[in-house]
Amino acid sequence: MLLSLLAYLIGETNIPDTSYQTVDIELAKELLESGEYTLIDVRSQSEYDDEHIIxxxxxxxxxxxxxxxxxxxxxxxxxxxxxxxxxxKACMILAAYGFKNILNIDGGIKKWYNTNEKVSKH
Structure with missing residues (x-):
């Protein structure tokens, strides 16, 4: 499975995106507020230091x-x-390792930031 993931990441094959779901910002906020999900930021340390979701x-x-x-x-x-x-890509990696309950936030922090909610800027 890991080889399939690597092939997908370099564009050699098409793995269906059924191993995770993509959600919009509004649903993401609702689910995070419910406490049922943990938010993982997969950007670099410097990007995180510049701004991140609390x-x-x-x-x-x-x-x-x-x-x-x-x-x-x-x-x-x-x-x-x-x-x-x-x-x-992170969702695909998690799925390859057997994680089942994974959500990808559509539009990322750029879209989240446009809502002016729960972003810590340094």
Whole structure:
């Protein structure tokens, strides 16, 4: 399965996106407020330091596989990045490792920031 994921990431094949769902900002906010999901920010440390959603846990996309043991397969995770590309890759990685309850936030923090809600700027 990992080879399939790698092939997908470099554009060699098409893996269907059925292993996770993409949600819009409004639904993402509702689900986070419910406490049922943990938000994972997969941007870089410097991007996170510039601005991030309050309560988000930083695990940069390039570190996700080496830090996978920090996450629990039985929990629900919502993934965000700047615009949605890295979060989609992160969702595919999590799915390849057997995570089931994964949501990708459509539009990333750029779209979230436009709502002017729960963003910490440094």
């Amino acid at each position: 309560g988000a846990h930083l695990i940069p996309c390039e570190e996700l596989e080496t830090r996978i043991n920090e996450l629990n397969k039985d929990k629900n995770y919502m993934i965000i990045c700047r615009s949605g590309n890295r979060s989609k």
